[in-house]
Amino acid sequence: MEHPLHGLDVVLVQTRFPENIGMAARACVNMGCGHISLVEPERWLRDKASPLATPKGQALLDGITVHDSLADAVADSALVIGTTARRGGWRQxxxxxxxxxxxxxxxxxxxGRVSLVFGPEDRGLDNAAITHCHRLVCIPTDPAASSLNLAQAVLIVLYACAAAMREADRREADRPEAGAAAGGEPHGPRNVPQPEAVEPASGKADAPGPLASAADQERLMAALRDMLLRIDYLHGDNPDYFLMPWRRLFGRAQLRRHEYDALMGMCRQVRRALERKEG
Known part of the structure; x- marks a missing residue:
């Protein structure tokens, strides 16, 4: 049976305690997310995680994949969203x-595939990890007690995602053409204010080509960084920091593969032109 959040991967970076992985697994199965990836876990001991995952989470523990880097863990995802409690600097x-x-x-x-990235229990995602995230999400909490348990954070974000998927399905079913296709009148509430949730999705059949993956976008960022350094647009001691607005721009754009190909072609042509000029 397909999970309600099929295609979504919870990525846990440098977790310290296997018990937290077990609780995160329980949160995943509660909300219909079928996969967890671990990136450089400090300790991954299945027998320690198992009791906290409950019987329903055992299959998910069996399917956990372990990666040497965050880039590898999210390579196939079209959208990578990192979680953070801190603001400012790299976190905008x-x-x-x-x-x-x-x-x-x-x-x-x-x-498209999606990765939700959660950082270590004691410090969260660092700036290097943030660069691999197209978007950032912050769970609002009382400033006097802002720290959340890892599994709590996973549960809250996945609950919101599951609710958004249900709302999208309901709105799709309520579309007039959906009702006509079923041979009846469209049903469901009308003229009800909609929450800030899902934009009406056109569905896979209408999508103009596949989305670019995170690995594609990393290659584009490397090519763009090289081009901008060559023309002295990026300079100073920390060009990666000044590249962040471009990362956010392309992250919001949800590039299609043919758009990625066009931008990569542009970067190659600019590089060749600059090399001819320099030569």
Whole structure:
């Protein structure tokens, strides 16, 4: 049976305690997410995670994949969203859990894969990890007690994603053409204000080509970085920091593969022109 959040991968980076992995697995099965990836876990002991995953989470524990890098873990995803409690600096343009869920649902309904990335229990995602995330989500909490348990954070974000998928399915079923196709009148509530949730998805059949993967986007960022350094647009001691607005721009754009190909072609042509000029 396909999971309600099929295509969504929870990525846990440098987890310290296997018990937290077990609790995160329980949260995943509660919300219909079928896969967890681990990136450089400090300790991955299945027997320690198992009791906290409950019987329903055992199959998910069996399917866990372990990766040497975050880039490898998210390579196949079209959308990578990192979670953070901190703001400022590298952490700009935060999404609410609801807005995050809307973007996740839209991507999944277009056939794209999504990675939700959670950092270590004691410090969260560092700046190097943030660069691999197209978007960032922050769970609002009381400032006096802002720290969440890892599994709590997983549960909250996945709950929002599952709710957004259900809302998208309901809205799709309520479309007039859906009712006509079923041989009856469209049903469901009308003239009800909609929450900030899912944009109406056109579905896979109408999607103009596949989405570019995170690995594609990393190659594009490397080519763009090289081009911008050559023309002295990026400079200083920390060009990766000044490249972040471009990362966010392309992350929001949800590039299609043919758009990625066009941008890569542009970067190659600019590089060749500059090399001829320098030569």
């Amino acid at each position: 343009a935060m999404l609410s859990p609801e807005r995050c869920a809307a973007e996740v649902a839209a991507c999944l309904r277009q056939g």
